[in-house]
Amino acid sequence: DLGALMNLDHSVVLQEARVFNETPIRPRQSRLLLAKIVFLLYRGDSMSTTEATNLFFSITKLFQCKDMSLRQMVYLTIKELSTISEDVIMVTSSLMKDMQPTSEITYRANAIRALCKIVDPSMLPGIERFLKAAIVEKSATIASSSLVSSLHLFNEAKDVVRRWGNEVSEALNGKSLSQGSSFFGSSSSQGQVVSTSNIVQYHAIGLLYAIRQHDRMAVLKLVQSFSGQKSGGWMGGGSSSALRSNAAHVMLIRYAVRVMESDSSLAPQLHGLLEEWIRHRSDMVSLEAARAVCQLKDVSDKQLTAAVNALQLFLSSPKAVVRFAAIRTLNVLARTHPEAVQPCN
Numbered sequence: 497d498l499g500a501l502m503n504l505d506h507s508v509v510l511q512e513a514r515v516f517n518e519t520p521i522r523p524r525q526s527r528l529l530l531a532k533i534v535f536l537l538y539r540g541d542s543m544s545t546t547e548a549t550n551l552f553f554s555i556t557k558l559f560q561c562k563d564m565s566l567r568q569m570v571y572l573t574i575k576e577l578s579t580i581s582e583d584v585i586m587v588t589s590s591l592m593k594d595m596q597p598t599s600e601i602t603y604r605a606n607a608i609r610a611l612c613k614i615v616d617p618s619m620l621p622g623i624e625r626f627l628k629a630a631i632v633e634k635s636a637t638i639a640s641s642s643l644v645s646s647l648h649l650f651n652e653a654k655d656v657v658r659r660w661g662n663e664v665s666e667a668l669n670g671k672s673l674s675q676g677s678s679f680f681g682s683s684s685s686q687g688q689v690v691s692t693s694n695i696v697q698y699h700a701i702g703l704l705y706a707i708r709q710h711d712r713m714a715v716l717k718l719v720q721s722f723s724g725q726k727s728g729g730w731m732g733g734g735s736s737s738a739l740r741s742n743a744a745h746v747m748l749i750r751y752a753v754r755v756m757e758s759d760s761s762l763a764p765q766l767h768g769l770l771e772e773w774i775r776h777r778s779d780m781v782s783l784e785a786a787r788a789v790c791q792l793k794d795v796s797d798k799q800l801t802a803a804v805n806a807l808q809l810f811l812s813s814p815k816a817v818v819r820f821a822a823i824r825t826l827n828v829l830a831r832t833h834p835e836a837v838q839p840c841n
Contacts, residue, residue: 504532506541515605516554521561530555530569537576545582548769552581559590564602567594571606578614585614595626604630605641613644617653631663636696639667643699649704660706668700670740694741701744705751712758719752723769744780749773749781751786768794771802777812783821784807799830800836807838 509532515525533551535729537543553575558570578584593599594607608630615623630642643664650657699716708714722739741747752770756763773785786803789795808821830837 503534504539506536506543510531510534510547510551512706513551513554516557519556519565521560523566526558526561527566529698530566530573534569534573534576543580546582548577549582553586556587559594564600566607567603571610575610575613579833585616585619585832587614588619589596590624591659592626595630599636601637605635608638608641609645612649613665615649615680617649617656620649620656621654622776624659628660629839631660631700632666639696643667643696643703647699647703647706655701661704661707664700664704664707666745667696668704670697694744697739697741698747700745701739701741701747704841705747712755715751716755716762717767719748719755719766722748723772737809742780744771745776745778745781749784749788753792756792767799774802774806779810779815779818783810783818783825787821787825789832790825795833797833797836802832804829804836804839811840 498810502522509529512529515522515529538816552574553778555570555573560565560736561567566639573585574587588611591611593609596604596612599607608627610732612624627646630638631646642699646660646664696805704718705715710720722745739748749770752766767789770789772783774782774789776782776785783806786806787799789803790807792799804826805825807822810818811826813822826837826840
């Protein structure tokens with residue numbers, strides 16, 4: 497229980513770690529001990545490099561056990577110990593084995609997260625082909641884990657991650673290369689359940705923006721491609737794509753605002769898009785668009801009309817969080833544009 501965890505002794509837990517070397521492996525006892533180790537780390541207990549390294553390699557022996565719950569705790573503990581242990585790269589072979597297409601989806605997703613946590617940036621090109629294939633996997637769990645891990649790696653290996661732009665775009669558009677020349681082989685798509693989760697789009701748009709953030713025109717194209725503009729629109733592009741993730745829509749609105757702030761000449765066109773998003777069927781997207789319009793610099797009372805009207809409707813929403821968000825936005829707006837908020841009084 498919680499009381500027992502609060503009174504854990506650092507040295508006692510390290511002594512109990514000898515259970516990892518026992519044969520046969522005892523999954524339940526090992527899982528509980530791993531939970532204690534993680535709790536000590538989260539509590540802030542210091543652990544020497546020697547202690548962490550010895551513990552790390554004792555834990556790697558648990559890869560011989562196929563217990564799902566134990567394996568998940570192994571992944572978590574390895575990630576936490578990797579920052580203070582030495583020679584953690586030696587576990588790469590075990591993680592790569594768990595990434596094979598014959599492994600459980602849970603194994604593969606968690607193995608990607610763990611590997612990207614411990615891998616050295618100089619070794620990233622060696623697993624680049626694998627990560628690119630994982631990004632476009634049909635399984636949302638695998639695709640999301642690869643996208644998020646790539647985003648974490650971006651600051652350390654920008655040049656490598658930037659080469660994955662095509663795969664990230666395919667994940668964002670809901671396309672998949674799994675049925676083609678996948679790194680996993682042709683069997684990777686056989687019998688695999690296609691997830692209808694939209695979280696992949698949210699993670700993909702975040703990574704794609706990180707890749708393109710210093711190219712204003714590329715970001716502008718990204719915004720336009722999901723804006724609902726048809727061919728022949730103000731960008732003159734092709735058909736638009738659909739964002740099924742409301743969270744991704746929120747991020748797209750924020751990217752549009754950043755483009756407006758960096759190039760005022762694009763403000764009129766993008767302001768029209770914000771007004772369209774205010775009428776979005778999702779409260780979350782509509783609130784974000786209204787908030788974005790209210791926070792624009794040099795915005796006129798006329799331009800605020802659509803946002804204020806939407807916020808006024810949200811004040812009568814049955815959802816408390818929606819009412820709170822609306823009144824908070826109106827409160828901030830009233831400080832600079834009191835006349836625009838007057839209809840809400």
